[in-house]
Amino acid sequence: MRAGRTKRVIIATRIFGPEVSAASAILRIWAEEFRARGWQVTVLTAKPPKGALIDDPTGIEVRRAPVKRDKQLYVRGYLSYLSFDVPLAFRLLFARRADLYIVEPPPTTVAVVRVLAALKRSPYVVRAADYWTEAAELVTGNRFVIGTLRRVEAWGLRGARMLFAAHQPLIDRLRAVGIATPAVPIGFGADTTHFRYDDQPAPEPPVFVYGGTYSEWHGPGIFVDAMPAVLEQHPGARLVYYGNGEEREAMQARARELGIEASVEFNAPIPPAALSPILAGATASVASLAPVPPNDYALATKVYSSLAAGCPVIYAGRGPTVEFLNDSQHPHAGVAVAYDIVAVAAAMNAAAASPLPPKARAELAAWSAREYSLAAIAERVVSESLAIIGR
Template identity: 80%
Template sequence: MRVVIATRIFGPEVSAASAILRIWAEEFRDRGDEVVILTAKPPKGAVVDDPPGIEVRRAAVKRDRQQYVRGYLSYMSFDIPLAFRLLFSKRADLYIVEPPPTTVAVVRVLSRLRRTPYVVRAADYWTEAAELVTTNPLVIGTLRRLEAWGLRGAARLFAAHEPLMQRFREVGIDAPATPIGFGADTKDFRYDGQPPADPPVFVYAGTHSEWHGAGIFVDAMPTVLARHPDARLEFYGNGEDRDAMLSRARELGIASSVEFYAPIPPAALAPILAGATVSVASLAPVPPNDYALATKVYSSLAAGCPVIYTGRGPTVEFLNDSDHPHAGVAVPYEVEAVAAAMLDAAAAPLPTAGRAALAAWSASEYSLNSIAERVVDESHAIARR
């Protein structure tokens, strides 16, 4: 069949969505389907490496100063041309759409016009995340109605996990939904025998925006440095909180121990994670994060690196219920608790044999490829119906 994936973000941009959608596209291709990806032109300087046998069509889009497609002016710069790209393209058998809600709404309209079913990769409930950055009742109300309308029209929501699916039900979004879980791209994230860093290195890999609350690791570093003066905290990625964290590190007098790097491709990030003492991940302790999951933990585990997580939500249960003794720990969102966990990790870093075992366990339990197989199976059934 012919599958069209509509997404504002795709490779070579570094994000979980980019990796996930690429693997989905490759699975459709490997089943003999024709796959077209409608996306945005990548940031300046990015090296395009599209998957063979898949047509990727890119259009200009408005980006913010950190080169993200973020904010509703940016979304509109993608969504309005997308409507015409879908309207005047060859008819598809199925649309797959990546939020934001405005993009989902556009696809719902074109789905009706072109008589083509669509499915949504639903990783978050955007409306409640938006409440962290605005309290304007008009904005929140409009977004809530738009998001619900777009999701209700889907033939299937591929929800990140069961708690998110239940939240959709609570707010009246009753489209058929399947919790598919998360995983890592084990082609890129793997362990190649790196020893743990000495002195200790703590790595935060991914977006650090308002709802992540990653600044708590900066606040914890003075306690760590008191015992390990040469320790480092490294951030890879972008986010609205970067300037605030830089300022906080200077205020604490630890700017030389806290380093910020631009996003890098998974193949380059994997060895950094593999050699880190631990990776760190967080979600701010606010109600919308009660059913949000810190997906970066899967990439870390696949690279053989244990995780320190702070916040609430399904990530806590994932680490607490893990059947691997070295997957990591979940601690309360408190500076003292985070610092203590970082000190424990620095005192007893997981050795190479343990890292290899952790990576092997993760690859067998949490691979994006197995999730893609399930998505394609259900998508084929939807298209046939």
Template identity: 80%
Template sequence: MRVVIATRIFGPEISAASGILRTWAEEFRERGCDVTILTAKPPRGAVIDDPRGIEVRRAPVKRDRQQYVRGYLSYLSFDIPLAFRLLFSRRADLYVVEPPPTTVAVVRVVAALRRTPYVVRAADYWSEAAEMVTSSRLILGVLRRVEAWGLSGAMMLFSAHQPLTDRFRIAGIMTPAVPIGFGAETKDFRYDGQAPPEPPVFIYAGTHSEWHGAGIFVEAMHQVLHQHPGARLEYYGNGEDREEMQAKARGLGIEKSVEFYAPIPPAALSTILAAATATVASLAPVPRNNYALATKVYASLAAGCPVIFAGPGPTVEFLRQADHPYAGVAVGYDVDEAATAMNAAAAAPLPPPDRAELAKWSSGQFSLSAIAERVVDESLAIIRT
């Protein structure tokens, strides 16, 4: 059986989607499938390390100043060539699609022409996320219709979790959906015995865009430094809010304590997480985040590092109901609450034996490989019917 994965983002580009789709591709390969990945050329200077036995075809794409494929001109620079790449390639038995909605819509058109089923990794409801960057009713209306049309044509949606599936239903998207959850690649994220640092270090790892609201920790850090001079807050990743956050740190006079770094490979990030006092994660208090989950918490826990989350949504329930005493804490999207949690973590950092136990628990609960097995089981069932 031939499986084609269409995604604008894939390794060596650093993102959660890259790792997730790689595990899916490898699982399809292990089941005897012929797997091809149609993706974009990586950012400048990236070192390509493609999975063995999987064909990865890359095409040029428009990237922003941070070398990210973001915004609908960038998406279309991938989507339009993708249509021809799919139309004029060897026929597949299944397409696996990573959003944005325009990519899903292109695949629906080609899938109909070539009579090929497709499934979607539906990790978000893009139409509502777009409300953070535009108030145009025309743009939002078009996007909503394009997204619904693309998702409605799929044979299966692999949704992030049940609240997102419920949101699709409210929006009238009735495609069969399987909530698969999130996880971490435990081959990359693990704990290797690091002790918590002194002075304390807090890590935010991942995208910091408008709807993440990651600037709350810059403000909280101003309070933390009163109790823990020398503490540091480090951001790894990219996002539209970076310049504003840097300006906020300068305005508070704490720019030397708040550092920003480019995305780094998972294995290198794991070492940093494992040696941090705690990781911080956030989602802005907007309606679409009521069913969004901060996936970066899984990498942190797999590396034996507790999490401080600020904001709404399922991450709150996840941390409060986690069957582990050291997983972390969830607070409201409030500077004082975030600062209190950071000060508490700095005052009583988790010792190495407890970090090792936390990492062991996480790897047994939230493995990307286990999720990939379920995805491939469901996908192959679709092909065989």
């Protein structure tokens, strides 16, 4: 690379702002940090759902293409992925060569980037938040599908120059299945430009908020099952979901079956800036991961956004989220309980009986912003990327 030439990075991701997701926030902040360091940044992504308000970061070129979405308007499922991946191959082929390519899974997208990065003779890195093959085993028992996905995922990850992995347990799992690509555990955090504490009066009666995707993998229906026991002690309590996912209809049906549909609300995804004050005023946020083997090394990232807004967390499940809350050294971060209806209801009732006062919420948000900021992670990603292209 010639001295003094502006470095170029292309980020290939099916999901980017204004779509509401952890990946959208993370990749936007990465793009902004690359731009702040003098890189020319291009994002190749999908067109958002009709009516979405686009607010792209300044100085970053975002190119969007049509894509197939499911009935929840998500780019999810392999027909949707292919509707993004096939055009992506041509978009990369005819785009000016980048010094570095960054790719967000699924594995098919990673495989496309491996091929095109090789043709362009440039390195690529992967933002690795999960091991997709094991997550797919939760929704299909088809051995051909699982076997194909395992090979495609391994091939894509092995070709990368670096994996920016969510945490060390995921790296350990990848090593166990024979993926030896250099990896850095960069951790998780919150977008503290949007998630912060604004003094909000505590609701009466109590309100519990779930913000994010609700899929079979997340197992969010446990909070619906726990609500009858909460309502016995706290009549009028509400459980409010903001997000979307394939479990929505099943959870709505379960609420009707339990006769608590008036106490459980389902809302569409909302932007972080709108969700933050809701969390700031909630009794607690709730998060879960189903007790299945892939979740032994998965982390519920929504806990970081909640803490940054000054809202304590009730987590149901196992894995690194348990260790995070238990080892946080903060008395008000929240609690981790077993994925069990009785345990979840007890935690919700305890939170409702002793809501966190405003002063403690402000201190919790300040602590979270110091310790877990996506901006600090982005700085490390860009520094590692400079080292990669330097080699």
